[in-house]
Amino acid sequence: MHGLVNHTIQEFVCDSYGEAAWAQVAARIDCPEGFAPFRHYPDRLTLQLIAASAATLGKPAEEMLEDLGAWLARMEPARRLLRFSGADFGEFVLSLEELQGRAHLVLPDLEMPRFSVTVSGRGRFRVGVSRGAVEWQSVLAGLLRAMSDDYGALALIVDEGAAIAVDVSDEAFSAARDFDLAAGPALRGAVA
Amino acid sequence: MTAGALRCADLARLLPMHLVLDEEGHLLSAGPTLRKLIGPARHLEEAFVIERPHHAGGAMEGLRAAAGEGRRLFLRQKPAPQALLRGHAVAGAGGRLILNLGFGIGLPQAVRQFDLTDADFAPSELAMELLFLYEATRTAVAALARHNSALDDARQTAETESLTDPLTRLANRRGLDLALQRAAGALRLERRGEGGAGFAVLHLDLDGFKAVNDHHGHAAGDALLAHVARILTEETRAGDTVARPGGDEFVLLLRGLAAPQPLERLARRIIARIEEPVAIGGTRLSVSASIGIAVATSAAPPDLGMLAAEADAALYAAKRSGRGRCCLGGPLGPREGEVSAPLSFP
Known part of the structure; x- marks a missing residue:
């Protein structure tokens, strides 16, 4: 697995639960020194890391991964990159089919699974993840919840196992968080 | 249509x-x-x-x-x-x-x-896609740069560790060999361009160190070695190399210095400072040192093996002539006349 995935889980644990929690996780895995974002690690280690994090935080792995997805969507660089996908939440959900392509454009070796989106009614979607990527599906469910808030949309998001059901009842329920195309940390100061 | x-x-x-x-x-x-x-x-x-x-x-x-x-x-x-x-x-x-x-x-x-x-x-x-790529790439490149500099720091630390004697923080044998090779390389370049004063190798061995170890224990011995390392560092310039290749042996590599008189003066000063009794672990310890000197000048191509042998032979000659002496070696071997007189203190 790409080190960025493991590194992100580590960052999530440290940021949300503190270094002491991470120390407990680290003691339970075969890589106690932690993960570098641009190395590759055996998949076994990632699964071990997920199990150790969930056990340390005292919650089921699916719940821990949903929290991770929601946390990730609140991280400004990730949030901004996600917001480039669509002008409103419905468009964002539809664009999840492109997410793998977008990710692989920047990190060709990320090994992100493909997501498929089917429209099941007005404002209703079913988001599926290619087989065997259940962990990604949990992360995606949490990420979708946080992004619906970010867009100011009122949506019910339920991980049904086979797919994630997204039901958008109000696209403009509350004020969307600001998304200025030029406000990216990488863009500012690009021109003298 | x-x-x-x-x-x-x-x-x-x-x-x-x-x-x-x-x-x-x-x-x-x-x-x-x-x-x-x-x-x-x-x-x-x-x-x-x-x-x-x-x-x-x-x-x-x-x-x-x-x-x-x-x-x-x-x-x-x-x-x-x-x-x-x-x-x-x-x-x-x-x-x-x-x-x-x-x-x-x-x-x-x-x-x-x-x-x-x-x-x-x-x-x-493709405006949004281009903006996405622009921002994503810069984010990834920034993360990669941080990752690289962390790796580089780790590599540099490892490299320094591998060339350093952990007790005295002086260069170890590997660090010394590397410094000698660089000095010899620099001298070969000087030969082509003419000018340059060569370099000197001072091989120092403590006299009476074994007795300190035997009577006062290894901790006292280690403290004494660290004390000598400090003296050698103080007596040399920032661009010189001070090494402890092992035991109670030290080697000084002095760049741009090949004239016998200043080298002998320096060797005597070092011996005098080492001979000053030092308080370690509640007792006053006293040792001396012998030094063999070899020089490489731009007049002759430096051969590191030969240079080491000359410094070694000079050290042996100094030792043989008594404690606390230095001796200048040469291609023909150290000559008795060049062994310094015993030092006297006020």
């Missing part, structure tokens, strides 16, 4: 960066995104300078020629910040020209300068 006349409002929706010009260059229509750049301009030359293609007949002739030949256009916005746009033109009915323009690679800057949003771009444009 004609697609039917298009109303300007629809054209503006379809192509938010278009211009429709009449024969004389008046703006009949301009897309809403383009209007953010040119304001209320009513004529082409009020809004843009045609950078390419250049035409002696003027801006409109240039555009018409480009439209006829299917060539690309480059237009520079007249008011600041003078953004460069590129696009193409097609000829319409009645001498009209229809232009469609874009920001090209300058898009990230344009978005900032003109406060553009995704609503300013047609869905068919």
Whole structure:
């Protein structure tokens, strides 16, 4: 697995639960020194890391991964990159089919699974993840919840196992968080 | 076949960066995104300078020629910040020209300068994708740079560790070999360019160290070695190398110094300082040192093996002549006459 995935889980644990929690996780895995974002690690280690994090935080792995997805969507660089996908939440959900392509454009070796989106009614979607990527599906469910808030949309998001059901009842329920195309940390100061 | 006349409002929706010009260059229509750049301009030359293609007949002739030949256009916005746009033109009915323009690679800057949003771009444009890539790449590159510098720090630490004696923080045998090879390499370059004073190798061995170890224990011995290391570091310059290749042996590599007298003076000073009794672990310890000196000059090609043998032989000669002496070695071996007289203290 790409080190960025493991590194992100580590960052999530440290940021949300503190270094002491991470120390407990680290003691339970075969890589106690932690993960570098641009190395590759055996998949076994990632699964071990997920199990150790969930056990340390005292919650089921699916719940821990949903929290991770929601946390990730609140991280400004990730949030901004996600917001480039669509002008409103419905468009964002539809664009999840492109997410793998977008990710692989920047990190060709990320090994992100493909997501498929089917429209099941007005404002209703079913988001599926290619087989065997259940962990990604949990992360995606949490990420979708946080992004619906970010867009100011009122949506019910339920991980049904086979797919994630997204039901958008109000696209403009509350004020969307600001998304200025030029406000990216990488863009500012690009021109003298 | 004609697609039917298009109303300007629809054209503006379809192509938010278009211009429709009449024969004389008046703006009949301009897309809403383009209007953010040119304001209320009513004529082409009020809004843009045609950078390419250049035409002696003027801006409109240039555009018409480009439209006829299917060539690309480059237009520079007249008011600041003078953004460069590129696009193409097609000829319409009645001498009209229809232009469609874009920001090209300058898009990230344009978005900032003109406060553009995704609503300013047609869905068919890759503006959002380019912005995504621009931001994602810079984020990834920044993360990669941090990762690289962390790796580099770790590598440098490991490299320093592998060349350092952990007890005294002096160079170890590997560090010394590396420094000697560099000094020899530098001297070979000097030989070509002439000039340069060569370098000296001082091989120092403590006298009476074993007795300290035996009577006062290894901790006292280690403290004494650290004490000697401090003296050697103080007596040498920043560009010199002080090494402890092992045991109670030290080697000094002194760059740009090959004259016998200053070297002998330095050796005596070092021996005198080492001989000063030092308080370690509640007792006053006293040792001495012997030093063998070998020099490499630009007159003869430095052979490191030979140099080490000369310094070794000189050290052996110094030892043989008694405690606390130094001896200058040479290609013909150390001569008794060059062994210094025993030092005397006030």
